[in-house]
Amino acid sequence: MQTGTQTFRIGPIEISLPVVLAPLAGYSDLAYRRLCRRMGCPYSTTEMILDRCVSIRGRQHIALTATADDDHPTAGQIVGNEPETMAVGARRICEKGFDVIDLNFACPVNKALRRRRGGYLMGEPARVVEIVRAVVEVGKELGRPVTLKVRQRNKTTDGEENFWRIAQGAREAGAAAVTVHARSVEQKYSGPADWDFLRRVKEQFPGWVVIGSGDVLTPESALAMVRQTGVDAAAVARGALGNPWFFHQVRDLQAGRSPQPPSLAEQRDVMYEHFAGAVELYGPQKAPAIMRKWGIRYARMHPQPKQVRMAFVAVKTPEDWHDVLKRYYPRCD
Ligand SMILES: Cc1cc2nc3c(=O)[nH]c(=O)nc-3n(C[C@H](O)[C@H](O)[C@H](O)COP(=O)(O)O)c2cc1C
Missing domain, CATH: 3.20.20.70 (Aldolase class I)
Structure with missing residues (x-):
């Protein structure tokens, strides 16, 4: 084997x-x-x-x-x-x-x-x-x-x-x-x-x-x-x-290391990048709707999953997405 x-x-x-x-x-x-x-x-x-x-x-x-x-x-x-x-x-x-x-x-x-x-x-x-x-x-x-x-x-x-x-x-x-x-x-x-x-x-x-x-x-x-x-x-x-x-x-x-979960700051950076990728692919009008389902997935890793999930579900514009990141994913954690 x-x-x-x-x-x-x-x-x-x-x-x-x-x-x-x-x-x-x-x-x-x-x-x-x-x-x-x-x-x-x-x-x-x-x-x-x-x-x-x-x-x-x-x-x-x-x-x-x-x-x-x-x-x-x-x-x-x-x-x-x-x-x-x-x-x-x-x-x-x-x-x-x-x-x-x-x-x-x-x-x-x-x-x-x-x-x-x-x-x-x-x-x-x-x-x-x-x-x-x-x-x-x-x-x-x-x-x-x-x-x-x-x-x-x-x-x-x-x-x-x-x-x-x-x-x-x-x-x-x-x-x-x-x-x-x-x-x-x-x-x-x-x-x-x-x-x-x-x-x-x-x-x-x-x-x-x-x-x-x-x-x-x-x-x-x-x-x-x-x-x-x-x-x-x-x-x-x-x-x-x-x-x-x-x-x-x-x-x-x-490599024999125990896998580490990503910090909130790492999660934020990835979600920021993911959103930018979606804008590039689908345009700024469609990207928020595409990214809502991803937000729901990402929220499961957050210590307050329910609040964060609800915040992502309400996203309608790129500004909304970035506001959720600022609010729930601090730069230093
Ligand atoms: C939302 C979703 C979409 C999927 N789309 C495809 C697809 O387009 N093509 C494909 O071959 N399999 C697709 N699959 C099947 C997955 O590639 C995989 O074979 C299946 O989910 C079993 O793996 P899992 O039990 O680890 O999730 C999809 C599965 C899910 C859950």
């Missing part, structure tokens, strides 16, 4: 820590990825983007596909259900400057399932493999590794055959890595993730890069997943919402 100190590779890309930032719709945008990177995150993924929408012009789509010099390596994740449209989406993802093309076959939200995308395709292994094959061709042409995100099963009562057919087929088609969310599509995000399943996947594919997802809620649990299951890396999702320090804390643990 691994120790949690190893590096791993996705194609030619060497990744310095076996803990990465998972894709998070509504959260893992450029502003947050940059913060996480500065705190030691070695690799991240955009939220899922519909294959046909990668190149749509319009502020929201431009923000979804934004990347920058200090945002590498990052995968651009696309979702769709036709090999042809996914191949076109993959090409656009490469043109945007992402380092890896990631394919989503895991999303459990009803809208995606109704449109036969994301987790719906866990029930159609042959189609998934066809899509992977088509996108790997694009990846080869443009020099980008292709990865995929899947779930353990479609329905909780299903067997695992579809998973193994997808995994085997994607591996043979040339996918460089697979991220496995160890829950069924039906479970969405509830119930415990089946880490023993991750152990079995890695045992079955010892030469393939496997990234585990599910219940990585603390820095300790990230390293425990790697140690207990043998996966190459653990993806942190809900555990990193409002906690970009997660990656710093994992590196502390690796």
Whole structure:
């Protein structure tokens, strides 16, 4: 079993820590990825983007596909259900400057399932493999590794055959890595993730890069997943919402230091920077609404979480945001 100190590779890309930032719709945008990177995150993924929408012009789509010099390596994740449209989406993802093309076959939200995308395709292994094959061709042409995100099963009562057919087929088609969310599509995000399943996947594919997802809620649990299951890396999702320090804390643990929570002054500096990143991405009109949900997450770390949460909920302008920071996050604490 691994120790949690190893590096791993996705194609030619060497990744310095076996803990990465998972894709998070509504959260893992450029502003947050940059913060996480500065705190030691070695690799991240955009939220899922519909294959046909990668190149749509319009502020929201431009923000979804934004990347920058200090945002590498990052995968651009696309979702769709036709090999042809996914191949076109993959090409656009490469043109945007992402380092890896990631394919989503895991999303459990009803809208995606109704449109036969994301987790719906866990029930159609042959189609998934066809899509992977088509996108790997694009990846080869443009020099980008292709990865995929899947779930353990479609329905909780299903067997695992579809998973193994997808995994085997994607591996043979040339996918460089697979991220496995160890829950069924039906479970969405509830119930415990089946880490023993991750152990079995890695045992079955010892030469393939496997990234585990599910219940990585603390820095300790990230390293425990790697140690207990043998996966190459653990993806942190809900555990990193409002906690970009997660990656710093994992590196502390690796170095034998006990992870320190950030001081109020450190929290303020990060929230200040996060807001500036949101303004850059979405503009000053939209940034306050985007940042309210982040304020709610950040407030959980504050000694007066309820008051601070309410103050963030009331934010309507950039001035409001900065007033909350001044009021509750003193420079010296
Ligand atoms: C709010 C939210 C948004 C998510 N968006 C995506 C997404 O766009 N693409 C994806 O592959 N997974 C997405 N996920 C799934 C996470 O990447 C992760 O697999 C899942 O939350 C399990 O990890 P956890 O139990 O440690 O949170 C999302 C999860 C949450 C909670």
